[in-house]
Amino acid sequence: MADTVKVLVWGTAEQGPCAYFRGHIFDEELKKLGIEMRHIDKVDFVAHQSAQGMPQNEAMLKGLLKIDTRDIDWADVIMFRRYYNTSAKCSTCHYATKDPVKFKSHEHEMIIRDGITEMVWPAFESRAHNKGIIYETDDNHFFVRPWNGYYPDVQEELPLIKRMVERADLVTVSTGPIKNYYHQFNDNIRVIRNAIDPSLYTTSAPRPEVGGNKARSVYYGSTVRMRDYAGEWDPTSKKWINGYCGKGIEDLRREEKLWNVFIGVNPGTEHVIAPFFDEAYHYVENIRQFAETLAASHPDIGVAPLVGDLFDQNKSELHWLEYSMVGAAFVGQKFKYGEAPYSMINNGVDGFVASTRTEWYMYLKRLAESKDLREQIAGAAKERVLREYNYKDRAQEWAEAFRWAAAHPNYGLRERGV
Numbered sequence: 001m002a003d004t005v006k007v008l009v010w011g012t013a014e015q016g017p018c019a020y021f022r023g024h025i026f027d028e029e030l031k032k033l034g035i036e037m038r039h040i041d042k043v044d045f046v047a048h049q050s051a052q053g054m055p056q057n058e059a060m061l062k063g064l065l066k067i068d069t070r071d072i073d074w075a076d077v078i079m080f081r082r083y084y085n086t087s088a089k090c091s092t093c094h095y096a097t098k099d100p101v102k103f104k105s106h107e108h109e110m111i112i113r114d115g116i117t118e119m120v121w122p123a124f125e126s127r128a129h130n131k132g133i134i135y136e137t138d139d140n141h142f143f144v145r146p147w148n149g150y151y152p153d154v155q156e157e158l159p160l161i162k163r164m165v166e167r168a169d170l171v172t173v174s175t176g177p178i179k180n181y182y183h184q185f186n187d188n189i190r191v192i193r194n195a196i197d198p199s200l201y202t203t204s205a206p207r208p209e210v211g212g213n214k215a216r217s218v219y220y221g222s223t224v225r226m227r228d229y230a231g232e233w234d235p236t237s238k239k240w241i242n243g244y245c246g247k248g249i250e251d252l253r254r255e256e257k258l259w260n261v262f263i264g265v266n267p268g269t270e271h272v273i274a275p276f277f278d279e280a281y282h283y284v285e286n287i288r289q290f291a292e293t294l295a296a297s298h299p300d301i302g303v304a305p306l307v308g309d310l311f312d313q314n315k316s317e318l319h320w321l322e323y324s325m326v327g328a329a330f331v332g333q334k335f336k337y338g339e340a341p342y343s344m345i346n347n348g349v350d351g352f353v354a355s356t357r358t359e360w361y362m363y364l365k366r367l368a369e370s371k372d373l374r375e376q377i378a379g380a381a382k383e384r385v386l387r388e389y390n391y392k393d394r395a396q397e398w399a400e401a402f403r404w405a406a407a408h409p410n411y412g413l414r415e416r417g418v
Contacts, residue, residue: 005399005406008075009039011084011117018082020287021194021318022138022174029395035402038075043116044068067120076406077132078124079172080164083141085113087156096152118160125167127413132405135164138174138194140181140314148311149224169411172401174316176339181314186412190401194316195394196385200288201325203295210279211259215368217249218299218328220263220319222283223272228305228312228333230276245305245331246276248360253278257368261297263290295326300374301367302328304342308335308355315341320351324385329377331363350381 007030009023019039027037044067051064059065072078087096092108103110123129141154141161148154165171165185172192173179179189208216219229231243252258262277263284273280281297284290302323306312313335320342323330332342334353345351352363367374 004034004036005077005402006036006075007038007077007079007402008071009037010078010080011041011114016285017287017318018138022081022136025195025197025391026395026398029392030399030402033395033399035399038071040071042114043071043120067116072131075131077134077402079134079136080168081136082139083137083154083157083161084117085153085157086115086118086160087153088112089153094149094152096156098156121160121163125163125413125418127410127418130409132170132402132407132409133168133412134170134172134401134405135168135186136172137178137182138316140178140311142181143309143311143314145309145311147224147227166416167412169408170401170405175314175341177314187415188411190397192394192397192401193389194318194321195389195391196321196325197391198325198386200291201295201322203292205296205298207298208279214257214259215300215371215374216261216298217252217258217301217303217364217368218261218263218294218297218323219245219277219303219305220294220322222264223266223269225264226272226276228307229303232307242307243305244354244357244360245303245333245364247357248364249303250276251361252364252368257365258301261299263293263297291322291325294322297326299323299326299328300371301364302326302330303364304330304332305360306333306341308333313338313340317341317344320345320381321385321389324350324378324381327378327382329367329374330381331360331367334359349377350384351377 023039030037046066046068047059048064051059054064087098088103088110089096090106090108091111095106097103124133142158144151144154162185165182168186169188171182171186171189173182173189174192174194176191179191182189229243230246249258249260253260259279260277261279262273263281265273265280265282267282270280281293284293302319304319320330320332330351332345332351332353334342334355336355342351342353345353347353354360354363
């Protein structure tokens with residue numbers, strides 16, 4: 001085996017979906033391949049005794065407070081993932097800013113989350129650093145929309161994201177559309193698709209008796225994603241508009257053919273979910289617990305509607321992967337043009353894709369009325385996912401990317417003539 005490559009993943013020690021599916025899921029396999037991973041969510045300081053009680057900026061100017069670089073020094077490759085919370089954020093509303101004047105004048109309490117990353121970033125833009133730098137993302141944050149809860153944060157971070165992508169020796173992304181957009185900032189981009197650990201999606205819980213013999217349709221996400229399911233709320237008519245998936249399911253609920261389940265209710269938003277679903281589970285961030293919750297919901301049909309904007313078009317096929325692992329026949333959003341999250345699905349073979357109200361209703365009705373069709377679609381999907389999306393195979397692609405970055409430090413700077 002080649003020498004060990006040491007990879008520091010910057011700012012992603014949390015256990016959320018993005019950190020897991022683009023990181024932690026591969027750690028043990030990568031170790032077998034000679035890649036040692038270290039995840040950090042903050043950088044510590046080393047302070048001189050005389051700096052006690054002194055403001056941070058003053059202590060740093062006097063050389064009494066320095067950033068602890070031991071993790072950075074240890075690494076051969078440093079990977080910066082997604083976007084960074086370098087702005088201050090209001091603890092009451094969604095407001096975020098890096099402007100000191102706005103920070104002081106904001107009427108609510110402002111929390112400084114990451115005061116280090118932007119401070120040290122210029123060091124990574126210097127050839128003297130001599131570490132392989134990777135920028136990794138599974139979302140295109142340049143297309144995030146105002147309805148999304150973290151939109152204010154992202155707008156503040158976009159200039160730093162652009163600098164990171166431009167500086168990187170290698171950029172890794174989860175889909176072709178992200179690669180196509182980020183190509184304007186960096187020519188060296190690899191698509192490494194998401195993967196799945198089949199062992200997580202098991203349960204000993206019996207099938208719930210509620211709903212009787214009706215087919216169980218499941219939708220998972222967070223409450224904000226009800227916009228994909230039910231459509232946009234029109235304050236004039238006081239109705240949800242569009243939302244073809246939700247309307248199709250409502251028709252079938254009235255026909256007594258579906259029992260509808262939601263996984264991902266945010267506390268305090270139960271009233272948003274209640275009119276649309278017969279059964280609901282709260283949001284589960286821990287991946288293992290979520291996988292067990294999904295399996296325990298015993299879905300016959302798994303749905304993945306999307307509004308269909310450019311942000312959505314850059315998303316991955318993760319819903320299809322997870323529904324397939326728990327035996328659900330899949331119906332997801334179809335886009336009119338170009339590659340999209342579910343473009344890889346063979347329509348009618350290992351899933352269905354729909355865009356109009358007629359299509360959503362038709363596919364859902366066919367699945368609701370035929371257990372044989374559900375099992376046929378779900379079985380074909382699971383067989384394909386196990387063959388093409390196993391995390392042990394995908395770890396090989398990550399190992400190749402890390403070894404390349406370790407062998408080409410400052411490649412990005414040289415390409416830009418820096």
